[in-house]
Amino acid sequence: MEILGNDQHKIIFGDTLVALAALPDNSIDLIFADPPYNIGKNFSGQRDKWDTDEDYLNWCYKWLDLCVQKMKTNGSFYVMTATQFMPFFDIYLSKKLYILSRIVWHYDSSGVQAKKYYGSMYEPILFCVKDKENYTFNTEEILVEAKTGATRKLIDYRKDPPQVYNYEKVPGNVWEFPRVRYRMEEYENHPTQKPIALLDRIIKASSNVGDLVLDPFSGTFTTCFVAKESGRNSIGIELQEEYVKIGLRRLKLAKEYKGEKLKKEIRSFETRKIAAVQNLKLFEESDGTFIHS
Ligand SMILES: C[S@@+](CC[C@H](N)C(=O)[O-])C[C@H]1O[C@@H](n2cnc3c(N)ncnc32)[C@H](O)[C@@H]1O
Numbered sequence: 001m002e003i004l005g006n007d008q009h010k011i012i013f014g015d016t017l018v019a020l021a022a023l024p025d026n027s028i029d030l031i032f033a034d035p036p037y038n039i040g041k042n043f044s045g046q047r048d049k050w051d052t053d054e055d056y057l058n059w060c061y062k063w064l065d066l067c068v069q070k071m072k073t074n075g076s077f078y079v080m081t082a083t084q085f086m087p088f089f090d091i092y093l094s095k096k097l098y099i100l101s102r103i104v105w106h107y108d109s110s111g112v113q114a115k116k117y118y119g120s121m122y123e124p125i126l127f128c129v130k131d132k133e134n135y136t137f138n139t140e141e142i143l144v145e146a147k148t149g150a151t152r153k154l155i156d157y158r159k160d161p162p163q164v165y166n167y168e169k170v171p172g173n174v175w176e177f178p179r180v181r182y183r184m185e186e187y188e189n190h191p192t193q194k195p196i197a198l199l200d201r202i203i204k205a206s207s208n209v210g211d212l213v214l215d216p217f218s219g220t221f222t223t224c225f226v227a228k229e230s231g232r233n234s235i236g237i238e239l240q241e242e243y244v245k246i247g248l249r250r251l252k253l254a255k256e257y258k259g260e261k262l263k264k265e266i267r268s269f270e271t272r273k274i275a276a277v278q279n280l281k282l283f284e285e286s287d288g289t290f291i292h293s
Pocket of ligand 1: 015016034037219222223238240243
């Protein structure tokens with residue numbers, strides 16, 4: 001296990017069970033956990049597939065227990081997994097925490113088209129707290145447009161003078177955010193990167209400036225990146241060195257790692273753009289009369 005970064009933003013390169021156990025109990029304000037889903041993804045060479053579903057769940061129960069132990073008494077815990085495993089998480093966690101929301105992250109998955117059954121268009125998220133009378137929830141930070149009132153300009157005629165009502169509301173439990181696509185600015189080379197917008201809502205709602213946010217399966221370190229952008233402190237744990245390097249770069253914690261310059265991978269369409277610009281330059285150099293349009 002290796003600890004990188006600084007006092008505000010720590011990256012722990014190692015196994016989450018070991019790293020979590022080493023953290024002080026009751027020390028984290030907000031945990032967001034997006035583990036491997038046991039569906040066969042390739043995480044930098046490691047296959048996300050356990051021998052049996054029971055093996056997967058037994059492994060999950062261990063880190064779920066540690067997360068509960070590390071949360072402050074007024075802390076919050078958001079956890080994801082595949083739709084087929086979420087009922088087990090729900091039953092397991094409901095004995096230890098209060099589950100306040102069962103969130104559906106819905107996206108348009110037009111690229112993945114099931115032909116003989118209904119294609120998957122969502123991922124579930126549980127939002128849990130230790131004490132349902134005492135937890136952070138910054139309503140004002142996450143308000144969305146209330147479609148019935150604001151968009152349709154519904155008027156409350158009982159008011160004098162009549163007023164348009166319900167401009168804004170707390171989001172419901174179906175959240176619509178696009179998945180991270182190859183051409184998006186935030187894209188990193190990782191098979192299950194979560195969008196900044198999703199973490200922005202979670203972090204703003206369930207933590208305050210200066211709070212400590214933990215992500216036990218950091219991947220591209222979206223959680224820690226958003227935590228930093230919004231003035232929180234963060235701890236991110238990740239097993240794969242390639243992803244640790246993404247985290248160090250994304251959080252601007254290092255320019256180099258083991259002598260290697262940390263640079264964002266150039267995407268194919270960017271290579272083509274660079275080549276086109278270079279060709280233009282060559283053309284311009286060989287012909288002084290060339291004028292940019
Ligand atoms: C679903 S991805 C997380 C993606 C992340 N939320 C993001 O936005 O990029 C799960 C991550 O957990 C990492 N991982 C798997 N097993 C781990 C372990 N035992 N300890 C720490 N990290 C692990 C994988 O390498 C992978 O990057």
